[in-house]
Amino acid sequence: MAVGLGKNVFPQWEGLVRRLSLLYFRVFQRQTVDYFNTGIDVFWKSPVTAPALFFFCENDALCDHEAMEEIIEYWRKRGMTVESRKWKESIHAGHLRSHPQEYLCTLETFLQSLSLIPLRAKM
Structure with missing residues (x-):
């Protein structure tokens, strides 16, 4: 997702957006990464x-x-x-x-x- 955000939202600042997104996902892992991973698991296992x-x-x-x-x-x-x-x-x-x-x-x-x-x- 961090790569896609940079490419799609701010292509001229792709590297910066990617690094800031990764930092954000790390700082708020429970509210972002863990939440999304749980959603993906539900999507696969309980459609x-x-x-x-x-x-x-x-x-x-x-x-x-x-x-x-x-x-x-x-x-x-x-x-x-x-x-x-x-x-x-x-x-x-x-x-x-x-x-x-x-x-x-x-x-x-x-x-x-x-x-x-x-x-x-x-x-």
């Missing part, structure tokens, strides 16, 4: 069994695409419905902006697969 959709990319410094692929495969092996869309290049949390057609098509296909009751106006 919500509802269908899931993941959007991610290979060039994201804040999200390890190989770890995403690993958890997607793990959840599928556990019988969960998991859909995903991966791009070679995109922007962290900005896939809709970078790839609007593909994003919306994937999202629509996923939502249609859920067989949800159509929403109706209450008026």
